[in-house]
Amino acid sequence: MRASQQDFENALNQVKLLKKDPGNEVKLRLYALYKQATDGPCNMPKPGMLDFVNKAKWDAWNALGSLPKETARQNYVDLVSSLSSSSEAPSQGKRGADEKARESKDILVTSEDGITKITFNRPTKKNAITSQMYRDIILALKNASTDNTVMAVFTGTGDYYCSGNDLTNFTSATGGIEEAASNGAVLLRDFVNSFIDFPKPLVAVVNGPAVGISVTLLGLFDGVFASDRATFHTPFSQLGQSPEACSSYTFPKMMGSAKAAEMLLFGKKLTAREAWAQGLVTEVFPENTFETEVWTRLKTYAKLPPNVMRISKELIRKHEKQKLYTVNAEKCAAALERMPREEYAKALRNFLFRKAKAKL
Numbered sequence: 001m002r003a004s005q006q007d008f009e010n011a012l013n014q015v016k017l018l019k020k021d022p023g024n025e026v027k028l029r030l031y032a033l034y035k036q037a038t039d040g041p042c043n044m045p046k047p048g049m050l051d052f053v054n055k056a057k058w059d060a061w062n063a064l065g066s067l068p069k070e071t072a073r074q075n076y077v078d079l080v081s082s083l084s085s086s087s088e089a090p091s092q093g094k095r096g097a098d099e100k101a102r103e104s105k106d107i108l109v110t111s112e113d114g115i116t117k118i119t120f121n122r123p124t125k126k127n128a129i130t131s132q133m134y135r136d137i138i139l140a141l142k143n144a145s146t147d148n149t150v151m152a153v154f155t156g157t158g159d160y161y162c163s164g165n166d167l168t169n170f171t172s173a174t175g176g177i178e179e180a181a182s183n184g185a186v187l188l189r190d191f192v193n194s195f196i197d198f199p200k201p202l203v204a205v206v207n208g209p210a211v212g213i214s215v216t217l218l219g220l221f222d223g224v225f226a227s228d229r230a231t232f233h234t235p236f237s238q239l240g241q242s243p244e245a246c247s248s249y250t251f252p253k254m255m256g257s258a259k260a261a262e263m264l265l266f267g268k269k270l271t272a273r274e275a276w277a278q279g280l281v282t283e284v285f286p287e288n289t290f291e292t293e294v295w296t297r298l299k300t301y302a303k304l305p306p307n308v309m310r311i312s313k314e315l316i317r318k319h320e321k322q323k324l325y326t327v328n329a330e331k332c333a334a335a336l337e338r339m340p341r342e343e344y345a346k347a348l349r350n351f352l353f354r355k356a357k358a359k360l
């Protein structure tokens with residue numbers, strides 16, 4: 001639902017009642033959204049380099065480009081609402097969407113040192129992603145895009161980073177495979193779009209093996225730090241699936257078509273160093289110093305000027321965005337078509353009954 005003029009005016013009043021100072025970055029974002037919602041795209045001459053305050057305000061407003069007034073108004077209302085709910089004490093009984101995401105047991109969301117940490121937390125299933133986890137991640141990214149943290153970081157609990165889509169996700173669907181495929185395609189589209197749209201630096205701390213969608217998504221990250229224990233595996237052909245998360249576009253661009261085909265068509269599993277050589281990984285760290293080195297590095301990055309990083313990311317991403325949306329939509333349509341096919345059903349049966357077979 002779109003925010004009305006009344007919602008906007010309520011939000012303007014709510015800002016004055018915030019109990020906590022939201023910090024300069026958020027204030028700049030509020031200013032920019034307010035100007036965009038009321039005056040439209042930035043129409044002021046650029047202030048001089050030494051006029052720091054007005055220059056920062058101008059930069060924030062100008063960075064919104066041609067964002068429509070209604071969207072700016074909605075974003076302003078959403079931002080104020082997230083600030084209001086986070087400044088309420090939990091004991092007061094108010095439970096915002098943000099808190100709900102933080103309560104989810106399979107996806108942990110914490111904020112510290114300017115970093116939103118999103119953890120796949122289902123170690124007994126190698127952190128396989130359930131339908132609920134997809135929804136929790138969409139919500140966590142939405143919250144993190146407007147809160148006062150500087151970046152978001154994904155990692156996993158236990159020995160795996162993530163084993164990809166939970167292969168049992170659609171096996172218990174009551175409405176049949178066609179309906180499950182259709183729901184899955186919509187969920188997948190929204191999930192991947194939330195990564196395409198995330199406006200702040202997005203980093204993966206790959207603590208162990210990564211499979212399927214947890215690998216393909218990395219093409220949409222700004223940094224990928226891997227333990228030398230990590231591996232990267234996309235067994236789509238074996239699963240009767242086609243590659244998702246825009247990897248049919250990002251992987252060839254990153255590593256060239258031959259190497260992308262080796263992963264996406266032939267399912268070659270890469271070591272961390274091989275993935276680094278292909279440009280999928282930013283840096284590889286020895287397992288025994290991995291956590292310390294990576295988090296020290298990230299905390300340093302989180303002290304860089306957030307607004308500048310956001311603007312730079314927008315510049316890097318802006319010419320690609322439309323393409324990424326298109327590729328994502330195409331893939332989701334393909335998933336819809338493939339899921340009911342026999343190859344996919346057979347791959348699922350093989351996985352589900354592999355332990356029973358091993359005992360025979």
Ligand SMILES: CCCCC/C=C/C(=O)SCCNC(=O)CCNC(=O)[C@H](O)C(C)(C)COP(=O)(O)OP(=O)(O)OC[C@H]1O[C@@H](n2cnc3c(N)ncnc32)[C@H](O)[C@@H]1OP(=O)(O)O
Nearest residue numbers: 124125126128163164165166167168184188211212213244
């Ligand atoms: C919204 C739709 C999105 C669709 C797009 C997404 C596509 C993908 O992500 S495709 C990739 C899907 N993932 C896989 O194919 C991996 C499947 N899992 C495995 O091959 C193996 O489990 C392993 C290599 C990840 C680990 O092997 P191992 O060390 O031998 O451990 P176990 O197999 O015993 O696993 C422990 C436990 O975890 C369960 N599990 C692991 N991965 C998944 C998974 N992806 N889905 C569901 N369950 C998984 C496994 O079944 C075991 O459970 P228990 O049998 O109950 O102990």
